[in-house]
Amino acid sequence: MLDIRLIREQPDMVKTRIATRGNADDVAKIDEVLRVDAERRQAETALQQLNADRKRLSKEIGGKRARGEATEEIETRVRGIGDQIALLNEQTTAADEQQKQILLALPNLPHPAATIGKDASENPAVRSWGEKPDLKGPVLDHVALGTKLKLFDPDRATKLSGSGFICFTGAGAKLERALINFMLDLHTREHGYLEMSPPFLVLRDCMIGTSQLPKFEEDMYGLEENQLFLAPTAEVPVTNFHREEILAAADLPKKYVAYTPCFRREAGSAGRETRGIIRVHQFDKVELVKITAPESSYTEHESLTADAERVLQLLGLHYRVIELCTGDLTFGSAKTYDIEVWSPGQNSYLEVSSCSNFEEYQARRMNLRFKDAEGKNRFCHTLNGSGVALPRLFAALIESCQQPDGSVRIPEKLQPYFGAAEIR
């Protein structure tokens, strides 16, 4: 959520920066929120004056009663003030709510140094690591390989939950588990993250806090009856862990890692990149979350991205890192790096991680603050990134490690977790 004071004081700067996202509605919303804000403050000032009057006169009544004097006249006056207060109260509450809704629907400002562009085609490449594997023999994609080696069963998964679900089986299920444990151990032992195992169902307030709601409700699974949502990413429960808190500066940065399944409706993306296990309604992910002081968030953003990259490096998988340009930047993010692993079967790169710095955008929504050296309460910065998402990692791994004889070689670092050197 953007600071209304920033919008009030520097409306042109806010408009210019938000416009780089390429959505004209956002700019219009700035003007709207400024208008509502002005109305709100005017009504609020009038209301406060009336409240002050009522408070003063009510105290007078108390005094007069104590002295045994008549109070009917004042009581009548105050009753009249009370009626006005009720009216103005409705106005300010409505304006307040309206302002809040507009602010919740406005995306974050892209970082001032962000690459300006209209969509994914203009995302600048940052770096790449490793080489495309030199595969001998016919290259199978992960669907063919997985089916042949019985690593997962798309057809039977459909029988269970409909299209867009996957069921891992046998060595596939074990590989999934091995990858989760490998990543959790890496991030906790070598990168200093604290492991969390959070609830997968979260309250609406959490979804608002990390900015999935109110704007993206159609992409979420919700349980109508008790107002819970299936978390689309561990980012939601883990970042909201400290919602409404004031942390000590000495406790920052907080670094958390969590494995959770992720639930996404993927509304509107039917048919796109849906082959095999590339885009499913439920997938596993190991997520990295940081809560930092504003001064260090960009340094922490670089190291978080490096921590995620390390997973692919240790598995020997070729990848590249790109920066999202303003037009492709996610809603709440100020800066995002995507990590894309090479998929020989798709002959393209697959996004396995999206590492974002939200600055204070989420913290403001969830009222997450810290006490700085001067004792002032300030908003934290929040960051997260996948470390990394599993189905695409799984696909890239089996495709990249396939052998001419049709087996899959397990990367050395993963063997202790998988318990074997190959799948055949």
Add this chain to the structure above:
RNA sequence: GGUGAGGUGGCUGAGUGGUCGAAAGCAGCGCUUUGCUAAAGCGCCGUACUCCAAAAGGGUACCGAGGGUUCGAAUCCCUCCCUCACCGCCA
């Protein structure tokens, strides 16, 4: 799910209709005293919004949340949430 007891500032804890944004204590900060430590004394010590060009300084709201009664609510009434205890159910 049932019954009972609770939810007040960083913490403990007073406050059952009027000058209560809230006693007192602890913790914290500053000053005085002091060779140091300790102790004592004095003062400060919540958050948000808002008014003023700004500072200084005002104002309003907030005692789990939301409604209601009243001229006036931390205090009375209703609903909900949460915590604790016991009972029931249950992996």
